Amino acid sequence: xxxxxLDGKIKRDSKPVSSPYELTLKVEGHSPVTYxxxxxxxxxxxxxxxxxxxxxxxxxxxxxxxxxxxxIGDDEISLKAPxxxxxxxSSKPDxxxxxxKVNGISMYIVGIExxxxxxxxxxTNSPESKVFYLKFDYEFYQQES
Numbered sequence: 001x002x003x004x005x006l007d008g009k010i011k012r013d014s015k016p017v018s019s020p021y022e023l024t025l026k027v028e029g030h031s032p033v034t035y036x037x038x039x040x041x042x043x044x045x046x047x048x049x050x051x052x053x054x055x056x057x058x059x060x061x062x063x064x065x066x067x068x069x070x071x072i073g074d075d076e077i078s079l080k081a082p083x084x085x086x087x088x089x090s091s092k093p094d095x096x097x098x099x100x101k102v103n104g105i106s107m108y109i110v111g112i113e114x115x116x117x118x119x120x121x122x123x124t125n126s127p128e129s130k131v132f133y134l135k136f137d138y139e140f141y142q143q144e145s
Contacts, residue, residue, distance in 0.1 A: 014040045016059070017040060019143050020037055020038045021143065022034060022037070022140070023081055026136060027134070030070050035065060037058065039088070040057060041054050042057055056084040065083050072134070077132075078100065078102075081097075100134070106121070113133065117135070119134055
């Protein structure tokens with residue numbers, strides 16, 4: 001048995017994050033959508049080369065971050081809200097937190113132009129990549145306990 005597997009035998013209780021988070025997404029022409037997060041820090045044991053360590057996840061029983069789907073003209077837009085791991089691995093929230101799909105095609109948010117997110121299909125450096133502009137905004141904060 002490797003050292004990582006032995007490490008996994010030591011019981012470590014999860015640690016709740018002190019206050020829940022709230023994310024409100026606003027897409028032009030649509031009602032705002034609010035999602036609440038409750039996160040906890042847990043000790044993940046993989047018994048693998050990657051090793052073990054503390055990570056973040058949603059509190060058990062909470063719904064996963066939603067894929068919010070909007071119809072804009074002839075296009076169907078899906079935005080996936082960030083999860084607890086993504087929230088805690090980033091120094092500050094920004095548009096790149098969101099995963100986007102346009103008509104089922106995965107897109108990357110590569111910047112902001114004139115107040116609109118610039119979504120581009122992979123490979124993002126190719127001039128032939130499909131580009132889509134989406135006006136959306138978000139508010140993200142940790143609720144007071």
